[in-house]
Amino acid sequence: MKNLTLPNKLTISRIIAVPIFVISAIAKNNGLAVSVYIFCVITDFLDGLIARKRGERTPLGAFLDPLADKFLLISAFITFAALRKIPVWIPIVVITKNIIIFLGWWLRLQLAGNSVISPTLLGKATTVIEMTVILSVLTGIPEKILFILTYLMLFSIIVSTFNYIFSGIKEIEKNNR
DSSP: OTTSOHHHHHHHHHHHHHHHHHHHHHTTOHHHHHHHHHHHHHHHHHHHHHHHHHTOOOHHHHHHHHHHHHHHHHHHHHHHHHTTSSOTHHHHHHHHHHHHHHHHHHHHHHHHSOOOOOOOHHHHHHHHHHHHHHHHHHHTOOHHHHHHHHHHHHHHHHHHHHHHHHHHHHHHHHHTO
């Protein structure tokens, strides 16, 4: 790992931390689950910040960072659904969104020869809302607030997914002219 940048090391540590988070949540060790989750959120913020400040953006980081986010979010939502802390439709929606985005990326690569999908502000906001919902479940906020956050997340997922779809369609049309 000596050739890896600090941002990439932070991202890898986040990926390694996800199973610890899941195991601690299943074991009902809420203190550890919250601590590991906050570690993941902070390292997610720091890896991007450090990469931009130091000019250390790498193809590996561009691949691993969103992968780490998806691994954390999907694992958390599946775990919470299995523990009956959230309805099962929530991980289904989150997984479906990610499948649609992946298939759109693949289709865009095949038809336009472009595999670069830049994160949008809306996509980043959706990730922040998803992370907030997870933290809210972990900390046991009142159900009414969790209800509002959950439906805000659902709305954000739908809008950001359609935004990625329309962006992909425009890219494919642009390259097929």
